[in-house]
Amino acid sequence: MAQEFDVIVIGGGPSGSSATAFLSKAGKSVLLLDRAKFPREKVCGDGISGRSVGVIRELGILGSFKSVEHQDMFGVTFSSPNGTLVPIPSASGSDAPGFVCRREVFDNVLFQHAKSLATKTIEGFFATDLVFDGSKIVGVKGNQDGAEIEFRAKVVVCADGVGGMTARKLGAYNNDEAHQHAGIRCYYEGVEGMGDQIELHFVDSAVPGYFWIFPLPNKRANVGLCMVVSDMKKKKANLQMLMKGIIENHPVFKPRFQNAKRITEIKSWLLPLASRRMKLAGNGYVLLGDAASLIDPFTGEGIGNALSSGKYASMAIIRAFERNDFSGSSLSEYPRALWANIGNEIGTNHRMQRMANSKFLMNLVIGKAKRSKEVRAVISDAILNPNNHKTLIDPLFILRALLA
Numbered sequence: 001m002a003q004e005f006d007v008i009v010i011g012g013g014p015s016g017s018s019a020t021a022f023l024s025k026a027g028k029s030v031l032l033l034d035r036a037k038f039p040r041e042k043v044c045g046d047g048i049s050g051r052s053v054g055v056i057r058e059l060g061i062l063g064s065f066k067s068v069e070h071q072d073m074f075g076v077t078f079s080s081p082n083g084t085l086v087p088i089p090s091a092s093g094s095d096a097p098g099f100v101c102r103r104e105v106f107d108n109v110l111f112q113h114a115k116s117l118a119t120k121t122i123e124g125f126f127a128t129d130l131v132f133d134g135s136k137i138v139g140v141k142g143n144q145d146g147a148e149i150e151f152r153a154k155v156v157v158c159a160d161g162v163g164g165m166t167a168r169k170l171g172a173y174n175n176d177e178a179h180q181h182a183g184i185r186c187y188y189e190g191v192e193g194m195g196d197q198i199e200l201h202f203v204d205s206a207v208p209g210y211f212w213i214f215p216l217p218n219k220r221a222n223v224g225l226c227m228v229v230s231d232m233k234k235k236k237a238n239l240q241m242l243m244k245g246i247i248e249n250h251p252v253f254k255p256r257f258q259n260a261k262r263i264t265e266i267k268s269w270l271l272p273l274a275s276r277r278m279k280l281a282g283n284g285y286v287l288l289g290d291a292a293s294l295i296d297p298f299t300g301e302g303i304g305n306a307l308s309s310g311k312y313a314s315m316a317i318i319r320a321f322e323r324n325d326f327s328g329s330s331l332s333e334y335p336r337a338l339w340a341n342i343g344n345e346i347g348t349n350h351r352m353q354r355m356a357n358s359k360f361l362m363n364l365v366i367g368k369a370k371r372s373k374e375v376r377a378v379i380s381d382a383i384l385n386p387n388n389h390k391t392l393i394d395p396l397f398i399l400r401a402l403l404a
């Protein structure tokens with residue numbers, strides 16, 4: 001007979017590890033499954049934002065990151081299509097609001113924490129299918145060391161990322177190219193001019209996408225480029241060629257990469273964006289993180305929303321146990337709470353993503369930020385306080401930037 005748990009979590013990335021930790025702390029028996037053995041790599045920009053830091057703090061493990069390789073970040077440097085560079089420091093204070101940490105390292109800290117709390121963890125377990133009882137999900141099937149195994153639970157948490165099988169099986173996979181980013185990234189050593197800020201560059205040749213340089217310790221950097229897939233196809237853009245052109249020919253970046261060396265191959269991956277809302281809960285299941293298409297449509301940041309989805313899904317699952325009701329309507333408390341928390345920010349950032357289509361507006365706002373302390377303060381506030389993003393697309397803010 002299949003072994004039974006309160007909850008099965010498929011995927012031990014940020015979303016699944018967050019859910020495992022919150023649920024285990026609430027006394028639920030949790031089985032955590034991942035096809036990988038940790039530490040494992042994940043294609044990412046490695047930028048850990050303020051939202052991520054908030055959930056990590058709630059999990060009580062912020063201190064664990066102090067002892068692993070990471071680089072504290074104190075703001076963002078933007079540049080516009082016409083080459084204007086503007087550093088936007090975070091408000092002064094001793095604690096870094098965010099940091100950059102290779103995902104191999106970052107995810108391992110989260111995963112080991114979740115594993116230490118879970119009832120049982122299996123690494124190297126490849127989930128192949130969900131187990132249905134009528135329209136209800138009651139478990140998962142998969143392979144481990146060549147053997148097929150089945151587990152059962154009251155709730156299955158689907159946190160297997162954009163490449164996982166659960167969203168596809170549940171008809172919740174976001175395959176809308178207007179709501180997906182394609183991204184490439186690699187690591188460089190010796191990029192000149194890096195400081196204690198992440199860098200987002202709206203380079204003329206690459207807008208509406210952006211080029212990033214995220215500094216790491218030992219003069220290393222995560223370097224990449226992303227763009228909405230439908231825009232990329234419309235432009236017939238080749239991301240690798242665009243990035244090569246920026247690094248080798250752009251007047252601002254060529255000198256900075258002159259003595260730099262690429263130390264890894266360039267890898268690409270998809271980013272499913274939260275500008276298209278998917279169904280996140282049903283009978284006996286919830287979807288989290290990338291499996292739920294929760295990435296910020298402007299910044300490409302998904303770790304914070306993945307961690308938050310683990311938190312809000314856990315709260316709904318705990319209440320479902322109190323009611324002994326694991327139906328879709330009971331578990332829908334999760335998407336309601338999640339969208340109440342991140343919905344405004346996603347809506348605003350989707351409009352900002354479309355604004356980035358206009359080189360004129362990007363030049364205007366970034367150029368104005370260069371000259372005006374007030375505009376820099378608004379942007380800095382919006383970066384630190386996601387609920388204030390709205391100001392950036394406020395027509396009055398843009399008009400003031402135009403007239404000032």
Ligand SMILES: Cc1cc2nc3c(=O)[nH]c(=O)nc-3n(C[C@H](O)[C@H](O)[C@H](O)COP(=O)(O)OP(=O)(O)OC[C@H]3O[C@@H](n4cnc5c(N)ncnc54)[C@H](O)[C@@H]3O)c2cc1C
Binds near residue numbers: 033034036044160
């Ligand atoms: C190029 C690029 C740059 C990015 N940059 C940033 C950034 O700088 N900052 C940021 O916040 N976000 C960034 N993101 C987004 C971020 O990487 C994701 O949003 C985040 O990893 C989502 O976490 P997750 O836990 O939902 O999924 P994942 O991190 O993908 O974890 C899913 C887990 O499920 C496991 N799994 C998959 N299938 C199975 C299966 N069948 N059986 C068992 N286990 C399975 C995998 O092994 C994996 O461990 C970027 C993404 C890309 C592609």
